[in-house]
Amino acid sequence: xxxxxxxxxxxxxxxxxxxxxxxxxxxxxxxxxxxxxxxxxxxxxxxxxxxxxxxxxxxxxxxxxxxxxxxxxxxxxxxxxxxxxxxxxxxxxxxxxxxxxxxxxxxxxxxxxxxxxxxxxxxxxxxxxxxxxxxxxxxxxxxxxxxxxxxxxxxxxxxxxxxxxxxxxxxxxxxxxxxxxxxxxxxxxxxxxxxxxxxxxxxxxxxxxxxxxxxxxxxxxxxxxxxxxxxxxxxxxxxxxxxxxxxxxxxxxxxxxxxxxxxxxxxxxxxxxxxxxxxxxxxxxxxxxxxxxxxxxxxxxxxxxxxxxxxxxxxxxxxxxxxxxxxxxxxxxxxxxxxxxxxxxxxxxxxxxxxxxx
Numbered sequence: 001x002x003x004x005x006x007x008x009x010x011x012x013x014x015x016x017x018x019x020x021x022x023x024x025x026x027x028x029x030x031x032x033x034x035x036x037x038x039x040x041x042x043x044x045x046x047x048x049x050x051x052x053x054x055x056x057x058x059x060x061x062x063x064x065x066x067x068x069x070x071x072x073x074x075x076x077x078x079x080x081x082x083x084x085x086x087x088x089x090x091x092x093x094x095x096x097x098x099x100x101x102x103x104x105x106x107x108x109x110x111x112x113x114x115x116x117x118x119x120x121x122x123x124x125x126x127x128x129x130x131x132x133x134x135x136x137x138x139x140x141x142x143x144x145x146x147x148x149x150x151x152x153x154x155x156x157x158x159x160x161x162x163x164x165x166x167x168x169x170x171x172x173x174x175x176x177x178x179x180x181x182x183x184x185x186x187x188x189x190x191x192x193x194x195x196x197x198x199x200x201x202x203x204x205x206x207x208x209x210x211x212x213x214x215x216x217x218x219x220x221x222x223x224x225x226x227x228x229x230x231x232x233x234x235x236x237x238x239x240x241x242x243x244x245x246x247x248x249x250x251x252x253x254x255x256x257x258x259x260x261x262x263x264x265x266x267x268x269x270x271x272x273x274x275x276x277x278x279x280x281x282x283x284x285x286x287x288x289x290x291x292x293x294x295x296x297x298x299x300x301x302x303x304x305x306x307x308x309x310x311x312x313x314x315x316x317x318x319x320x321x322x323x324x325x326x327x328x329x330x331x332x333x334x335x336x337x338x339x340x341x342x343x344x345x346x347x348x349x350x351x352x353x354x355x356x357x358x
Contacts, residue, residue: 003295004288004302005319008053010242011276014157014211016053016097019295020315021245023282023305024056024101024160024215026069029344034067034074036083039342041090046340048096050313053301055096057087059103059162062147063140065114066168068105071344075100075147081154088155099211100151101160102144106168107177121172122179137184140168141194145201148210158211161198164247166221169195173231174222188227192234199240213243218265220249225257225268232269236277244269245303248283251294270298288324309349312339330357 009015022044029039040058048055060075061067067074074080084100091098107120107129119136120129132140148159163169171177172194178185184193195214202212214235218228235241251266260268266281281294282303291302307314307326317324327335333356336346350356 004291008278008300010211010278011239012158012209012211012242014097014242016301017095018051018053018315018319019291019301020052020318021054021280021301021303022047022052022056022308023303024058024162025305025309026072026348027058027341027345028069028071028348029342030058030071030073032071033079034061034072034076035080036073036087037071037342039344040073041083041087043340043342043345044087045090045094046312047308048091048094048098050311051315051319052096052304052308053315054099055091055094056099056160057101059101059167060147062102062104062143065116065119066104066106066109067114068103068109068167070113075102075150076143078150081150084151084154084156088151088157092155092157097158097211098156099158099160099213100147100154100156101162101215102147102151103162104140104144104168106171108167119168121168121177121185124177131180134182134184137194141197141201144198145205148202148212149205152206152210158213158242159202160213160215160245161195161202162215163195164215164217166223169198170217170221170223173227175224175227176222188230192231196238199235203240211243212241213245214241215245215247217247217249218268219256225255225260225265229268229272233272236272236274239275239277241277243278243280243300244274245280245282247303248281251281251283251285251290251297251299253283264297266294266297266299286326288318288322291318309336309341310339329355331355332357 060073107127109118118129122131218225278300280301
């Protein structure tokens with residue numbers, strides 16, 4: 001159990017008090033204009049209070065056109081600073097490391113939500129999305145960087161760049177979705193260029209002491225595991241980020257891609273030369289035993305989603321019981337209210353089959 005409850009210090013000097021990071025969970029409970037609501041504040045600060053070493057926000061969109069969900073937290077203008085400042089202070093007051101996740105939904109932005117045609121690296125007929133111009137790529141890069149600067153001004157300890165799950169940065173990484181013919185498309189180096197330029201810009205604007213992470217996913221959404229391993233290794237060797245958050249869906253499943261038989265998805269990344277970059281894993285980390293297994297397999301920290309919804313103090317429950325198992329689903333709406341979820345979040349969880357009692 002000691003591995004889960006030792007401090008973990010990142011390259012920039014920030015330390016998390018244990019190996020538990022709150023996953024950046026979609027919850028639909030900010031206000032319609034993207035400003036912070038009391039429900040969003042309560043949900044997140046209750047997890048910080050419950051012992052998470054890092055408390056990460058939901059995906060927060062860096063452009064109005066990048067909104068992926070109703071009730072999504074915004075960070076694309078200074079109108080959000082007041083709420084973001086309140087949120088960062090509330091998390092920091094609990095001695096939890098505060099991280100704002102930066103996001104653009106790209107072609108997955110619903111047209112009726114954003115009021116315009118969704119954007120994509122290149123035209124995508126299936127999703128009804130338009131390819132963005134070279135000038136718009138540069139603006140997107142600058143808006144990610146500006147959002148990071150805004151997060152630092154608000155008092156967050158750091159940011160995570162959402163490059164996973166088929167959203168805009170992952171769309172650029174995809175060899176099938178990204179059909180650009182300029183320097184942002186084609187080879188893997190070109191498809192990584194936008195992400196790498198954002199990393200450079202955040203470092204230049206926010207300094208080496210600002211915590212910077214990247215989330216990647218190696219399967220689904222037209223992403224190749226072999227390429228994500230190559231990108232992960234480059235990020236670790238370049239050492240411009242402090243942590244890599246691998247969203248694996250199932251940390252211990254065997255990869256789908258040929259050539260990786262006999263390994264788990266997690267092992268595909270723990271075997272890389274990570275240098276000073278810390279590696280975390282998300283994907284069916286639900287019990288104390290799951291968390292220990294991930295750390296034992298070489299992860300530096302675990303990223304917890306479902307069990308953090310069920311138990312705001314999941315880390316403390318694990319600390320008190322090495323055999324802790326979360327409540328079995330379905331659970332009552334009243335239980336989720338007591339755990340700090342607002343009604344919009346509870347309604348959203350009710351759309352997950354078998355999560356909430358009818």
